[in-house]
Amino acid sequence: MKRLIPLTLAATLGIAGTAWAQSYPSQEAEEVQAVDYHYGMSLDVQKVIHITDNSDKVGVVPATIIFLDSNGKLHKVNYLELGRYDSGD
Template sequence: MKIASVVAAFITSLAPSAFAQDIDREPGSGIPAVKYQYGMEVDISKVLHRTDNSKKVGVVPVNVVYEDSKGEIHKIQFLEWGNGPHNV
């Protein structure tokens, strides 16, 4: 029983570092996000990455990493309704 507790504690201690590595692999993780404001002109040629909010509920932040018409990479953040289960 004590061995199981030690193993569980060890695995739990590794979780934050594994999560941090996943964030670093997200495209555009080193680019600061610009908060979108109504009426702001955005030159999007190609979307490279978008936050997946398919399982979130309510108003949630979205980050979009995109390439503009000049080939430069940008990140923009805005709010949207999550698409998760609405009968919660």
């Protein structure tokens, strides 16, 4: 029973976040100029709209985060992230 509660909570939050992200006007997000992240760059992230899903990728892969800052302004930042580890099996 104790294991079921965290799984249920994670599933509920995941579905709610996906529904909100899908309801956000994607055209507005597409019109925002993307900037490349650099080390030490200050990010004012109030609400995440979208993050690239690289769960099926291996190694270092490009990703994008779209978010609202504390003033409600939309931002798009490109960065590199490490995909899942592949042992080669």
